[in-house]
Amino acid sequence: MSTQLRGLRTLIYPTSDLAAAKAWWSEYLATAPYFDEPFYVGFEVAGYELGLVPTDESGASPTTYWGVDDVAQAVADAQANGATLLDEPQDVGDGIIVASVENPSGHVIGLIYNPHFVAK
Numbered sequence: 001m002s003t004q005l006r007g008l009r010t011l012i013y014p015t016s017d018l019a020a021a022k023a024w025w026s027e028y029l030a031t032a033p034y035f036d037e038p039f040y041v042g043f044e045v046a047g048y049e050l051g052l053v054p055t056d057e058s059g060a061s062p063t064t065y066w067g068v069d070d071v072a073q074a075v076a077d078a079q080a081n082g083a084t085l086l087d088e089p090q091d092v093g094d095g096i097i098v099a100s101v102e103n104p105s106g107h108v109i110g111l112i113y114n115p116h117f118v119a120k
Helices: 018-029 071-080
Strands: 008-015 035-037 040-045 048-054 063-067 084-091 097-102 108-113
Touching (some): 008 018
Parallel strands (some): 063 108
Antiparallel strands (some): 035 040, 097 108
């Protein structure tokens, strides 16, 4: 079986200073985050998710999440094609399931099922 990607959904930026990143994005986007917790800050941008997560790793790369219908199956398909599991599928709340893998080229691929996503 081959996973069908449904399009880009979410971009997560890790940051060592969540408060500063939240302030910068709030000013730049001219809007407050719709979700604001110490573990995650989320902005809605034209129907897509821009998220900020705290990290101790300086210069950590962002992760792009591709929409799929079945995260567990998408992970299994990626692993069958040589990817390495980074983050097991998990429900992060409200029925949203995420996971990530690293492909043989070293690229991190985020996978997300979001039952609330509606393309604008």
